[in-house]
Amino acid sequence: MKLLRYGPIGAERPAILDADGKLRDLSDVVTDIDGSAFSPEGLAKIAAADLSSLPLVDGKPRIGSAIARPGKFLCVGLNYADHARETGKDIPEEPVLFSKAPTSLCGPNDDVEIPRGSDRTDWEVELGIVIGSRAKYVDEASALDHVAGYALVNDVSERRFQSERGGQWIKGKSHDTFGPVGPWMVTKDEFDDIQNIDLWLDVDGERRQTGNTKTMIFDVAFIVHYISQFMTLEAGDIIATGTPPGVGLGMKPPTFLRAGQVVTLGASGLGEQCQLMVQA
Structure with a gap:
């Protein structure tokens, strides 16, 4: 899986790249691309999501850091x-x-x-x-x-x-x-x-x-x-x-x-x- 964040600085939203290279919003699955999303449970939850049902992201939004601010x-x-x-x-x-x-x-x-x-x-x-x-x-x-x-x-x-x-x-x-x-x-x-x-x-x-x-x-x-x-x-x-x-x-x-x-x-x-x- 390719997980990313998009949107204005300080207001990024979680997303995933689907098999066709299109951006899908993950906000209904996880709150952010952070430690909880990277845990085995978080990754399993994302993997189980029906990507075709997730909203497509229109246009070419700014891509934020792939990771929300880390502890280290x-x-x-x-x-x-x-x-x-x-x-x-x-x-x-x-x-x-x-x-x-x-x-x-x-x-x-x-x-x-x-x-x-x-x-x-x-x-x-x-x-x-x-x-x-x-x-x-x-x-x-x-x-x-x-x-x-x-x-x-x-x-x-x-x-x-x-x-x-x-x-x-x-x-x-x-x-x-x-x-x-x-x-x-x-x-x-x-x-x-x-x-x-x-x-x-x-x-x-x-x-x-x-x-x-x-x-x-x-x-x-x-x-x-x-x-x-x-x-x-x-x-x-x-x-x-x-x-x-x-x-x-x-x-x-x-x-x-x-x-x-x-x-x-x-x-x-x-x-x-x-x-x-x-x-x-």
Whole structure:
């Protein structure tokens, strides 16, 4: 299933993409695309719905974040060896964890703001894990049982705020609009192998990133298992799993985003995003 949210900012409604690629309103089935919808019971309720009886959504409405504001928006850093090398970092022996503020969440095609005082706003195409049930001290073998599905994420980053302003990475990761998610959350049953997903990103039509999740240092199952040793994951939480090489920081010379540029990105089975960069 492909679950999504549509409508004005702050007034999004739940929806599902039917077999013909048409948008169907899910408001009579679930209240939102959130933790309760991602639970095994919630997904079973949606799966049992008669899609042909659900209202069609007219026109081309704004698509919101595929996930209502999560309790946790977590990220894994330096999870592709070639990306770690391009940024001058050592390949990590354990997953590097950080978070994005939930207020950074936005729709997949919303404008993305370049923060005031920023001169190093960067792009990162990533696979996002969506948690479906509580995970605490789970083993690696059962970790995927706690996953509801996956979504495309652009982990937008301000590199100076991230690395040169003291403290932790969260300052460079959490500006409003720095977390486009979607266009939809795809349930895990639609993937034969989540460790073989192509990822790509363009800036103004020029390819900057090309990668595949098979080259991740730490795979999806290990990430869920690992994080659950430090904190409880709950339904609706999202984990961005790291980016392949090709970020602006790794270019020679480093190249960053400017207002007026357009970033497009996508992943096999997860859809595409398109964002206009604007000045905050």
